[in-house]
Amino acid sequence: xxxxxxxxxxxxxxxxxxxxxxxxxxxxxxxxxxxxxxxxxxxxxxxxxxxxxxxxxxxxxxxxxxxxxxxxxxxxxxxxxxxxxxxxxxxxxxxxxxxxxxxxxxxxxxxxxxxxxxxxxxxxxxxxxxxxxxxxxxxxxxxxxxxxxxxxxxxxxxxxxxxxxxxxxxxxxxxxxxxxxxxxxxxxxxxxxxxxxxxxxxxxxxxxxxxxxxxxxxxxxxxxxxxxxxxxxxxxxxxxxxxxxxxxxxxxxxxxx
Amino acid sequence: xxxxxxxxxxxxxxxxxxxxxxxxxxxxxxxxxxxxxxxxxxxxxxxxxxxxxxxxxxxxxxxxxxxxxxxxxxxxxxxxxx
Numbered sequence: 001x002x003x004x005x006x007x008x009x010x011x012x013x014x015x016x017x018x019x020x021x022x023x024x025x026x027x028x029x030x031x032x033x034x035x036x037x038x039x040x041x042x043x044x045x046x047x048x049x050x051x052x053x054x055x056x057x058x059x060x061x062x063x064x065x066x067x068x069x070x071x072x073x074x075x076x077x078x079x080x081x082x083x084x085x086x087x088x089x090x091x092x093x094x095x096x097x098x099x100x101x102x103x104x105x106x107x108x109x110x111x112x113x114x115x116x117x118x119x120x121x122x123x124x125x126x127x128x129x130x131x132x133x134x135x136x137x138x139x140x141x142x143x144x145x146x147x148x149x150x151x152x153x154x155x156x157x158x159x160x161x162x163x164x165x166x167x168x169x170x171x172x173x174x175x176x177x178x179x180x181x182x183x184x185x186x187x188x189x190x191x192x193x194x195x196x197x198x199x200x201x202x203x204x205x206x207x208x209x210x211x212x213x214x215x216x217x218x219x220x221x222x223x224x225x226x227x228x229x230x231x232x233x234x235x236x237x238x239x240x241x242x243x244x245x246x247x248x249x250x251x252x253x254x255x256x257x
Numbered sequence: 258x259x260x261x262x263x264x265x266x267x268x269x270x271x272x273x274x275x276x277x278x279x280x281x282x283x284x285x286x287x288x289x290x291x292x293x294x295x296x297x298x299x300x301x302x303x304x305x306x307x308x309x310x311x312x313x314x315x316x317x318x319x320x321x322x323x324x325x326x327x328x329x330x331x332x333x334x335x336x337x338x339x
Contacts, residue, residue: 075326082323111326118328125274165271165329199272 015246021049021059023089023105025080030066030102030222037225038063042238051083060245061098062089064105066158066220076119076161077107086112098142098241099214103159106206106216115209115216116174117166119159123199127160131231132197134205134219135185138178141208142244143215146236152189153182153233155219157197162218164200164207174207182206182217259304259312263334265325266297300324303339312336 020038024031031048038046047057051069056062069080080086086108093099093114101109109115122128136144136151147153166174174180182205186195196203198218206217221234267273273295280294302319304312316334325332 074324078323078326110328118326120271120329121275123272123274125278167270167328199274 015242017043017045018061018242018245019045019047019057019059020061020063021047021056022063022065023049023051023085024065025051025067025069025083025104025108027069027071027080028065028067028104030104030220033220034063034065034102034222037222037235037238041225041235042242044242049085051080051085053085054088056085056088056092061100061241062092064089064099064101064108065222066103066105069104069108072161075107075111077104077109077111080104080108081112090114093209093214096211096213098245100143100237100241101214101216102220102222103157103162103218106218107161109214109216114214115207116170117164117207119161119218120163120165120199121161122159122163122197127158128162128197129156129158130197131156132205132219133185133187133189133195134182134217135189135191137180137183138208140178141181141212141215141240143208143237143240144181145244146240150189151236152185152187153219153224153236154231155221155224155234156231157219159198159218162198162200164198164204164218166201171201174204175202177210179207179210180204181208181215182219258339259306259309259316259336260339261300261302261304261312261316261319261334261336263300263302263316263320263324263332264297265300265320265330265332267295268329268331271329298324304336309336309338 038044136147139149183203184196185191208215221237224231224234275296276294283291306312320332
């Protein structure tokens, strides 16, 4: 009996290109990866947005990429969240605009209060640089609509502070609202302690906000989208997002279905 | 001018693997009786103000808005005139 099903995605995505903005903070180092896959693999309109800029240039979606913004000084993302562009990103998100935070981007979204909780130091203290599996928990979000619930994605992580924490009340609320998008799992899709690379509570690897337009995830989908590199399970995130943007025009009020 | 001495500490509900690692290291030094170690941050901040109340306000705001993340940290500070 098939315990899980891999997402079968054809590349590239059809439809008029949408506009993506990849924010670059001092210390971001996954900005080019995100730019590359969006431009070359998914054929979208992408531009970089320097953290000091005060305009999002009319993009349909914002990516906060991975890296070590401000050297992770004080706390990961603690200083980046106050960059001038973040005022625009927060306004954009509050108005329903699509925002995807990857790794350091997820940390910044939590520090900025756009997502609940926080990312602590990995429980095992060592920097985790490895392929993991994550399970799609909610296929009804703008970032998983091309996936199916239970899909297992093979995807790389590279982080020292990926241990998701929130208090009991917040965690229960996330579960109740189906805001947990991805959980760390084993190759068969079982959510186990052994499959948890960093100690994240409830094996949480990615979440959305209540409105469903802002997502943060610790693993790197942009590093698992280019067939040349070998793994393409991460493509589902971008294909879902692009599909959602095409379907809804300029995304104004996304909701979790 | 005031010197704010600020402690940013993990909330008690947060697991502290760093603290645990340090505790084990102390044990391997042959020292006994060290029951628990929790790691925090110590920050010094000079505040240019002649008014203690104003300096309190500045220190508090810096802690609340940036230096401590309320999801997982507490803070306290002392102010001394310098």
